[in-house]
Amino acid sequence: MTESAKNAPSNGRTFGSLVYDPKVRSIFFQIFTAAVFIILVWMISNNVATNLARSNTASGFGFLSSRAGFDIGDSLIPYTADSTYGRAIFVGFLNTLLIAFVGIITATIIGFVVGIGRLSHNWLIAKICTVYVEIFRNIPPLLVIFFLYAGVLRALPNVRDSLEIPGVHIFLNNRGLVFPKPIWGTGAEFVALALVLAIVATIVIAKWATKRQMATGQQFPTFKAGLALIIGLPLLVFAILGAPLSFDVPQAGRFNLTGGATVLPEFFALYVALSLYTGSFIAEIIRAGIRGVPKGQTEAATALGIQPATTTRLVVVPQAMRIIIPPLTSQYLNLTKNSSLGIAIGFPDLVATGGTTLNQTGQAVEVVAIWMVVYLSISIASSMFMNWFNAKMALVER
């Protein structure tokens, strides 16, 4: 350092001043890093090309349109072994979305209940919730899945001795949960339309009510009105159309149950395990969020004479949400990613159907690329949504 300081003022740029110039250094390092990276990529792609050529694997996504030839147990869209690989992977993708969607809803409910339970003044409830959280946070999700799948569901009776909830034709056995399948008659789409209409109307009413309250101070029972609309309007349409709904009721035959819809044990085990596992993490987030709201806020609300329930709704929850939302997003993403563990018990999600495709065709690079693109899109889409939501909820500072 001292050497270069002595040299620097002499005549423009000496070698020392060049070496110690941060700009020169930075450019040199970047060129060096980029060169190493490019050489590495070039070497790898070269190796991949050689290896693929040696094993006679054609690269490209052409394999997606050839016949898959394997069956998938759980499918939301029509699929047979004659369908294409592309369709098989799409079936897996839909299953991933389905398990993520239902899992997120259940995990959030569990998380909220347990998180609030841990803050309860009731010693017993707080302790039960703590034990739940400490158990599930500290064991691998894969183990929870196996436990439910191999341990609990396999211990259920076989089809002939199914557990039955009498009257509603719901059967539980080691092949899954069988329940009456709703069959929509003609005009059922109007019921769905009514539901959409009711939701839109509720949003409009909520906006109008907020505006009016801001202007005049008058309150409007938005929640009750919205609830009445969302439940009432579809029901009304349903009744007017003459109840276009019948059920395909499962019948207990001699050896098997016929009819009805079935939730396979793989789906059920994965769904419950992910909900319980992620629920324990969400519970911790909720607890931290609520405890993160300073006590002075509640005390100030009490001093103003606001009722405890209203304090929670208008003072504590909005502030806690700011702390809760970012980690909650990452838990939702974790649940989505953990749904790939379904492969261990044979639930056909994206990774499982992709894995079968990979094994059958040997198109490793392409299948991995599909996985990456799909998961990255899911995570980017949800983080964009959450950033928007977060910005909406964030504290507006002066």
Added chain:
Amino acid sequence: MSTHSPAFVRDQMIVASPPPTNDTSTAAWIRKNLFASPKDTILSLVGLALLFMIIPGALNWLFVQASWVGSDRSVCATIAQGGAQPDGWTGACWAFVGDRFQQFIFGRYPLEERWRPLLVGIMLIALLIPILIPKAPRKGLNALLLFVVFPIVAFFLLSGNYFGLAHVETPLWGGLMVTLILSFVGIAVSLPLGIVLALGRRSHMPVVRMLCIGFIEIIRGVPLITVLFMANVMLPLFLPTGWTIDNFFRALVGVALFASAYMAEVIRGGLQAIPKGQSEGADSLGLSYWQKIWLVVMPQAIKLVIPGIVNTFIGLFKDTSLVSIIGMFDLLGIVQLNFRDPSWITPVTPITGLIFAGFIFWIFCFGMSRYSGFMERHLDTGHKR
């Protein structure tokens, strides 16, 4: 000006409330904590009912009815299933865990060579305990031994082939041993790599920054199982023809890279929390970049994010169980392998085996999280509000 006071203002003092009773009896504690209000009472009763439904049955199944000793499935199967237990019996099959305990710990490591992993385990404990006790002296030497010397010694001891030790191939490794090796290497690699990635992400050089962001976000965006699949099927493709790479090593690479991306984000959180004045102060003292990072910024940043680092370690430890999906026999994998063994196949062995594996995982993770809480309090030198 009116002196008239509004109606809602009191004109006389209210009678003082009696002081709160200082009742410390058990009955008062129960009343206060369990039956304070009708809502509380209902909740407590529901909770009690839940406990009564679960606990006696679970204890009965786990301990009272359990079958403790035996060398094959007959002790855990009913007569109808071809065993010795009366029909209708159900209980934990601890005999299975006892019989296969050595396998659960060492996998299929050759019997006469098991002193080697045992020795490695003892060395690990001997080096780990002093580094975990804050007051123990010579932390630097200890860390050097643990993170540099120990892995080398452990590798040669476990793998053999040198110094007259028989070669034990990695497919024979298994059980808790593999889980611990994967976690240890994951931890030892992910911390330094995570620090480098975090620094790269905050670097002013666009090329370095973009590369680090790309790596971190891609790895964090996909599930570990795809990273493991990638390491399993793509790593051989990446290497020049003729090179082969051990399955175990592939899994190690996958786990370590995955953990380092998460570690990088945790450390970046710590770096962001350090005020700019700290690094400007270091600059003004004439410290070089690495001196500044090593002596000023990093010690403060790491201290702030210890809980996050330990959470990443816990996540890594739990995630090692995923290698059972790509055909390796870690603790979970070996337990599964064993309860499918015909000589132990009964309806109760899977549950018992999984409870055992879960208990082992739980002890490690719970221990780590407790230790992190302790360190947090120990290192809390009053900077936090």
